[in-house]
Amino acid sequence: MANIAFIGLGNMGGPMAINLVKAGHEVCVFDLSETAVAQVVEQGASTKASAIDCVKDAQFIISMLPAGKHVDGVYLSPETGLINYIAKGSVVIDSSTIDATTSRKVAGELALQGINFVDAPVSGGVGGAIAGTLSFMVGGSDDEFKQVEPILNAMGKNIFHAGGHGAGQIAKVCNNMLLSVLMVGTSEALQLGLANGLDAKVLSNIMSKSSGSNWTLDVYNPCPDVMENVPSSNDYQGGFMVDLMAKDLGLAMDTAVGSQSSTPMGALARSLYAMHAASGNGGKDFSSIFNLFNK
């Protein structure tokens, strides 16, 4: 069992930290929200007056923050940056979904101080965080991957080694860009069938067993009442918010620009999700893009 500092106790970070406690680790948590801290402390975590105090004795430091600028600030700020307080030989696990450039910058700065780093963004949503069934896409050396794998196992089901520093972020951005294309394409195909007299369940079944098979059609169907226990059958509540998909597609476009890659479908998906968010749907599940094609 390890000494772990956990920074950032939002909708994802909170339940992830609790699963580490349940697995028997010594977990010191910190967040700017006292309520968020209290909820995890109630489950057996400890806390201290600052993130700096939490990380001093930690073998592993896990962060779950909103964007690249927060990760950069928390670790690298000239005086208050955690880089000045983390012990040599410790391992930083950043599970935030951010740009790979920031991940690589933080990894490089920490390495100069003898501190290990992996980027380890997750997929699986709040449900997966609570159930401990997240997927982690890890960027780091083979040694670093071996060190973090047992820790991540307490919070997830699939732990993938994507490559070197930043590769976890790239894998996530590629996956989520593809996911958005699957969702829009599936929505269009189902709506085209509906508009031409087909039954959504019948068409879903046919395409699921044919070459149209994909995750959004097969297990996350965007058409209401085709499946139970998916957001589309619950007024698009819960699940993965449109605003978060729009954020991930922004990262995908930044990544594509950085490598001068052509991504016509990804770019179209970003525009459609931005349009959908701007119409007041930012808080709905991302499968609500189905309604953009209503007749």
Add this chain to the structure above:
Amino acid sequence: MANIAFIGLGNMGGPMAINLVKAGHEVCVFDLSETAVAQVVEQGASTKASAIDCVKDAQFIISMLPAGKHVDGVYLSPETGLINYIAKGSVVIDSSTIDATTSRKVAGELALQGINFVDAPVSGGVGGAIAGTLSFMVGGSDDEFKQVEPILNAMGKNIFHAGGHGAGQIAKVCNNMLLSVLMVGTSEALQLGLANGLDAKVLSNIMSKSSGSNWTLDVYNPCPDVMENVPSSNDYQGGFMVDLMAKDLGLAMDTAVGSQSSTPMGALARSLYAMHAASGNGGKDFSSIFNLFNK
């Protein structure tokens, strides 16, 4: 066992007719190509001087033709149309991939003569036609579906009842439009990963086990040497031709226009496949769209 007339012995029709012979049916075949006829007759089919002669005694008439105008002409031409020669109570199975409007027109005219009809386009390609593992998407009444199911079982693995007349064509057009979106989206995501230093096999494995999972990624990977026995690992030979995908996407756009449906991804996929075909890739497998995003 049934008396079957089979009209149209191309790359798909030929092996489909042979599978009917192997199943023990009496099959009379016709095609304008004598070579195509000879190949099926060699496997035990009979032939006659004209399609009219073939259909006179047939309980089932199966057609596999290139486009709607051919189907319309073969069945409905004023004097030579087969409608004038098919016995009342027989069942026409049109497995051509054509527009649903023509399917419904032919179904209606045949019905006036007491002849049953189903549209039953297939997916599964030449390999599926040879192996007898095609999927059939059937449009017709419940009675008509029951009549044709045992016949289709000799040529296919999955026999779907999509709905009334024309529904088979609509289901196929929806599936193939979605398939094209999956293929382009998967190609973009893999290329974005490659351009940012990821290994194609590693990224494919991660996305296949995550929410990016889809048929083109999981069993028909467009990146060379990720999988064995797929067209991408064989210089994009074999499989499903770009020209045929472009044709199906044209049908999808016609269908969308007819129902005033919005299909932004489908429209983009059509443009990309048209562009790819125009660059001299029409005869390659449709996964070769991957090369459009090479760096």
